[in-house]
Structures are given as structure tokens and as C-alpha cells.
Amino acid sequence: MNSYISTSWKEELERLIQGKSLVFLLAxxxxxxxxxxxxxxxxxxxxxxxxxxxxxxxxxxxxHHLILIYNELDRVGADRESVCICLGGGTISDLGGFAASTYKRGIDLVILPTTVVGMVDAAIGGKNGINVQSKVGILKNQIGTFYQPKLTGIDLKWLGSLPTDEVKSGWGEMLKHALLTGGPHLEQFKNAEPNLASLTPLIIDSGNIKEGIVRRDVKEKGERAILNLGHTIGHAIESLDLDSSHGSKSKHGIAIAWGIVFTLEVSVMKMGFNDALAKELIKWIVDIIGSREEIWGSDAVWFKMCKDKKNTNGNVKDVLLRNPGDADWGFTWEREEFTILWEQFRERYELTSF
Ligand SMILES: NC(=O)c1ccc[n+]([C@@H]2O[C@H](COP(=O)([O-])OP(=O)(O)OC[C@H]3O[C@@H](n4cnc5c(N)ncnc54)[C@H](O)[C@@H]3O)[C@@H](O)[C@H]2O)c1
Ligand SMILES: [Zn+2]
Known part of the structure; x- marks a missing residue:
């Protein structure tokens, strides 16, 4: 993996584009x-x-948006020696990264993330992708590639214009990294407020946690799967929200934080995660993300979980925790058990189904 995170992006970028035919800045x-x-x-x-x-x-x-980008690349005469820069959050880098990886079989990619989610997660690790609008609704990130950017440049000043609910969404992904790491980073993170001033000093550490995991397992043959913590449920919630014309639409990181709350409960039952610690963490998380007025029923969530791209041989896979810093990525759900646990979970948080 030759990509790296740099806070001195201007110098790196200048060096990287030397001799290139054209820079395509997708912003x-x-x-x-x-x-x-x-x-x-x-x-x-x-x-x-x-x-x-x-x-x-x-x-x-x-x-549709992918084709718009291909057409524009073609119109301005981009060739194999061109560079595509993605300036924006995870949606710009997922879409633009996929376009760059496929246009003329791949042109150089630079990602300059402008959201917390982007800086700690989406811009790191080389995954990109688009959603598929199928007959049965939206399926998240179903089409994509592994394609490492030549540079991921971070400038914390870009976060200055980010709306507060997007900062909170970033908190959700940082929570994932903190739980996967445990130790002093988790303690520091627990003491931080979910606002920009408080989170900023932890952003680079959080991004480095992801980079370390990815570096050890670039193509997700094993350990990298732990980065899906909270995402089996989180993606299901997000996809159902997108399909729906009513109700609350969770930001990515908030949907993931709900997934993590459920995961902690299940981890107590299945992995012997410390019950008192799980309760303490859940109270802290729910106090920050606030309750959802409505949440999807178990049938709808199960249906989306069955479409999750990390499933193999029809098994619905999930990531659980034994302890903070000790994740297990081999858990497989049985539908009956999931249905019972999910319905209990909804009752506990006094949520009603659509
Ligand atoms: N590829 C990966 O490894 C990976 C990892 C995590 C998330 N993701 C994907 O990333 C997406 C979520 O990323 P996101 O939360 O960055 O979403 P996003 O790109 O939609 O950005 C959130 C919102 O903030 C706006 N915005 C972005 N930067 C801004 C800034 N500096 N100032 C003002 N407004 C700004 C955007 O226009 C958008 O409205 C999801 O699609 C998720 O699947 C991918
Ligand atoms: Zn995520």
C-alpha cells in the first residue's frame, strides 16, 4: 500500500502532479x-x-453521477497521465475514487477529505463505491473497487465550515476506532465532547488507527473486517432510511453508533463482554446520539443485512467485541435469534416500528 496521510498536502501535491497531463478536481x-x-x-x-x-x-x-464524471473527464481530455483529486466528504471520495479507479483502467487519485468521517475513515484504506438502486430498494456500496490514493491530504481548517450534525456523524466513526483500540485512546475519546474543538486533537490518531489496521490487511482477508464494527446494522438502518420517504434519515456515523449500541448488547451475551462496562458505554453513546423516534422492524433490517457485501455463502456476518481493543469478526447471525434480540432492543429503547 503506497498511500499515506499527510498534513503537509500542498508540498506533496505539488510533487505528485509534476509531469502530469491534467488535474481533474472533483469538489x-x-x-x-x-x-x-x-x-x-x-x-x-x-x-x-x-x-x-x-x-x-x-x-x-x-x-448516473459516475457517468457524469466519466463524460466530464472525457470532455476535458483526461488521459492515463491525468490525476483526479477528490475534495469533499466520504460521498465525494467514494464516487470519485471509483471513477478514478475505472476511467481508462485507472488514473492517479488524491483524496482531500473535508469531513470528520472522511478524515478518520472514508479517505483511508482504498475502498470506494456506489450504491445500487435495485428492485428491492437501495443496496449500499455494492459496486466498487480497492484503489489506493497516491495521497490523502488532511487540512483541519477545512472542518471549519462543517455543520455540527456532520461533526457528530464523524464522532460515530471515531467511536468505532476507539472501541477497536481500547486503552488510553478510548479513555481520551470518552472524555471528549462530540464537537469540533474537542475532537480535533484526536482526528489524526483516529485516522492512523484505521491506517494501521488496513496496512496489515489491505484486501480484507481477515483483520480488516473488524472495521465493520457496527456497520452490519448501521448500513441496514442507513439503506432503509434512504429507501423511505418519511421518518428520520440517520447520518452515516449516527447509524453506525446505533449499530455499535446493539453490538455491545450482543457482545455481552455472546462474547462475555463486561456487562457493567457495556451498560456504561451504551448510556454514554445514547446520551450523545439521542433517541430515534422510530426504528425499523426486524424483518426489514434482516432483509438488508442479508444483502450486506461482507456475507459469504448466504451467512450474515457481524463483528462483536470481547473487550475494547479485542474484536471478533467471525460471528454469524441466525435469523430467529436476531429477530428476538432486535425486537427486545427496540422495546428497551422505547422505539416503535414503521
Ligand atoms: N470508503 C470507505 O472506506 C468509507 C468509510 C466510511 C464511510 N464511507 C462512506 O462515506 C459516506 C459518508 O461520508 P460523509 O459523512 O463525509 O458524507 P458526505 O460526503 O455526504 O458529507 C456530509 C455533508 O457535509 C457536506 N460537507 C462536506 N464537507 C464539508 C465542509 N467542510 N463544509 C461544509 N459542508 C461540508 C457535504 O456536502 C454533505 O452534505 C457514506 O456514503 C459512507 O458509506 C466510506
Ligand atoms: Zn463507516
């Missing part, structure tokens, strides 16, 4: 213009830069 149109201007300034010293803006959000992870 989220929700960002202040000054962010892309700064990048264009750096690039234009070396290489002609073409700016293409798309409004970030889960809705753009589609074939």
Missing part, C-alpha cells in the same frame, strides 16, 4: 470556494486544472 459544491481555489493555485503552478463540482450527499453515489 463538493457545498464547500466554500476558497478551498478549491487554494488547490487550483497549487496545481496550476505545475499542471492545467479542471474544476468539476457536485453537491455531496449519499444521493450522488449512483451510476
Amino acid at each position: 463538493d459544491s457545498n464547500l466554500p470556494d476558497s478551498y478549491s481555489r487554494d488547490i487550483i493555485k497549487v496545481c496550476n503552478m505545475e499542471t492545467k486544472t479542471h474544476l468539476f463540482k457536485i453537491k455531496g450527499g449519499e444521493e450522488i453515489k449512483t451510476h
Whole structure:
């Protein structure tokens, strides 16, 4: 894996684009213009830069938007010696990363994440992808590749314009890394508030936790699967929210945090996770994410879990914890047991189904 996280992205970028034919800057149109201007300034010293803006959000992870990008790459004459820079959150880097990995069988990719989710997670590890609108609803991240960026450049000042609910969503992914690591990082994270000032000093550490796990298992043959902690349920909730025309739509990290709450409960039963500690962690998490007015019933959630891309041979896989810092990625769900536990879980949090 030759990608690395750099906080001195300007110098790295300048070096990387030397001799390249064109820079294609895919930027989220929700960002202040000054962010892309700064990048264009750096690039234009070396290489002609073409700016293409798309409004970030889960809705753009589609074939339609992918084709828009291919067409634009083609229109501006991008070739195999061109570089694609993704400036935005996880939706821009998932979509743009997939486009870069497939256009002319792959052009160089740079990711400049502008959300907490992006900085600690989506921009690291080389996974990209789009959702599929199937006859039975949206299936998350079903089409994608492993494709390492040449550079992941982090500039914490880009977070200055990020809405507070997006910061909280980033807290959800940082929670995942903290639980997977345990020890002093988890303690520090527990003491942090879910706001930008408090989380900023922990962002680079959180990103490095992911990078370390990925580095040991780039293609997810084993250990990397622990990064799916909370995601079997979280993705199911997120996909059902997307399908629905009513009810609350969870941000990615908040859906994952709900997945983690359920996982902690199941980990007590199945893995001997300390009950008192699980209760303490769950209270802390739920106090931060707040309750959901409504949550999906077990049939709907099970249906989405069955479509999860990490399943093999029809088995619904999940990640549980023995302790903070000690995850097991080999757990397989039985439908009957899941149904009972999920319905109990919903009752406990006084949630009603649609
Ligand atoms: N590939 C991976 O390994 C990986 C890992 C985690 C998450 N993801 C994916 O990432 C996506 C979630 O990422 P996200 O939370 O960054 O979502 P996002 O890209 O939708 O960004 C969230 C919102 O914030 C806006 N925004 C982004 N940066 C901003 C800034 N600096 N100032 C103001 N507004 C800004 C966006 O326009 C959007 O409305 C999901 O699709 C998820 O599946 C991928
Ligand atoms: Zn995630």
C-alpha cells in the first residue's frame, strides 16, 4: 500500500502532479470556494486544472453521477497521465475514487477529505463505491473497487465550515476506532465532547488507527473486517432510511453508533463482554446520539443485512467485541435469534416500528 496521510498536502501535491497531463478536481459544491481555489493555485503552478463540482450527499453515489464524471473527464481530455483529486466528504471520495479507479483502467487519485468521517475513515484504506438502486430498494456500496490514493491530504481548517450534525456523524466513526483500540485512546475519546474543538486533537490518531489496521490487511482477508464494527446494522438502518420517504434519515456515523449500541448488547451475551462496562458505554453513546423516534422492524433490517457485501455463502456476518481493543469478526447471525434480540432492543429503547 503506497498511500499515506499527510498534513503537509500542498508540498506533496505539488510533487505528485509534476509531469502530469491534467488535474481533474472533483469538489463538493457545498464547500466554500476558497478551498478549491487554494488547490487550483497549487496545481496550476505545475499542471492545467479542471474544476468539476457536485453537491455531496449519499444521493450522488449512483451510476448516473459516475457517468457524469466519466463524460466530464472525457470532455476535458483526461488521459492515463491525468490525476483526479477528490475534495469533499466520504460521498465525494467514494464516487470519485471509483471513477478514478475505472476511467481508462485507472488514473492517479488524491483524496482531500473535508469531513470528520472522511478524515478518520472514508479517505483511508482504498475502498470506494456506489450504491445500487435495485428492485428491492437501495443496496449500499455494492459496486466498487480497492484503489489506493497516491495521497490523502488532511487540512483541519477545512472542518471549519462543517455543520455540527456532520461533526457528530464523524464522532460515530471515531467511536468505532476507539472501541477497536481500547486503552488510553478510548479513555481520551470518552472524555471528549462530540464537537469540533474537542475532537480535533484526536482526528489524526483516529485516522492512523484505521491506517494501521488496513496496512496489515489491505484486501480484507481477515483483520480488516473488524472495521465493520457496527456497520452490519448501521448500513441496514442507513439503506432503509434512504429507501423511505418519511421518518428520520440517520447520518452515516449516527447509524453506525446505533449499530455499535446493539453490538455491545450482543457482545455481552455472546462474547462475555463486561456487562457493567457495556451498560456504561451504551448510556454514554445514547446520551450523545439521542433517541430515534422510530426504528425499523426486524424483518426489514434482516432483509438488508442479508444483502450486506461482507456475507459469504448466504451467512450474515457481524463483528462483536470481547473487550475494547479485542474484536471478533467471525460471528454469524441466525435469523430467529436476531429477530428476538432486535425486537427486545427496540422495546428497551422505547422505539416503535414503521
Ligand atoms: N470508503 C470507505 O472506506 C468509507 C468509510 C466510511 C464511510 N464511507 C462512506 O462515506 C459516506 C459518508 O461520508 P460523509 O459523512 O463525509 O458524507 P458526505 O460526503 O455526504 O458529507 C456530509 C455533508 O457535509 C457536506 N460537507 C462536506 N464537507 C464539508 C465542509 N467542510 N463544509 C461544509 N459542508 C461540508 C457535504 O456536502 C454533505 O452534505 C457514506 O456514503 C459512507 O458509506 C466510506
Ligand atoms: Zn463507516
